[in-house]
Amino acid sequence: MPSTAWALVDTASGELAGFCGLSHDTIDGVQEVHLGYRLATRFWGRGLATEAARRVVALGFTAHRLASLVAIIEPAHGASRRVAEKVGFQDAASTAFQGWEVRLYRLTAAAWAETASPSGQAAGA
Template sequence: MPVVIETPRLTLREYQPGDHVALHTILSDATTMQFWPAPFSPAQTEAWIARQIASYAAHGLGHWAVFSRASGALIGDAGLMHSEVNGRDEIDLGYIFHHPHWRQGYALEAARAALDFARTQPGITRVVANMAHDHHRSRRVAEKLGLRYEGDYINTRNRNFRTLLYALDLSVSDSSG
């Protein structure tokens, strides 16, 4: 059954092929994607959605389309992926929100929902988040979620930027969620 998560202001659901146009508006925006190697092309947006759909089938998780419950508009992307992060296979928590929706707590709300989902999944004992060293808003979201700074590394997948690594051990009791 497809994952659908509702929070007070958001609905997170699995991507569908028809989400391409709305998601591309977000992923092709230079301001929104300023901490990525470059804004996405239409083909990269299609590949992003295809990768998430494949991840749902293979792992039961992936990034989800994030909709405003008030407007019904697609405003972002958040979720969990099996990824190689600094040379290790990790469950990587990610969140991208279209810049008109920044500073409204949506990333924190969606990321918290993704962490709550991770806690219900057998075998997930650790979640990480990584962000460019100068992406202060993303770092604050990770910290508010209770993830702890583990160090930094040079991210060869993102222009060799110095990247911060945060992690949360889900195998121990945690009071931040």
């Protein structure tokens, strides 16, 4: 699976709001597929990151048949942590990543499948 990121565009204004995607990272010596998302601050609080993350996670588990995904989050980023948790990620460990102390969150395909709706998106918006 190649690393891929999709632009997030605000439908009301047509402005680029941010991105969401999957990439490969080596974390603690293990190759992982990482969910990443970023939004411009003016788009925070609208649920855009959660919606995008749900769709990208569904793609990772259905089209790419990944066994698990990780999200790498700086401890002070509460909003990023909440997005990951809403999508189903569980706090797994503290670690260092690219010189930063981070929390590693993990979501397995099995855990995702238990909460997935028929449309392929995690339930419970």
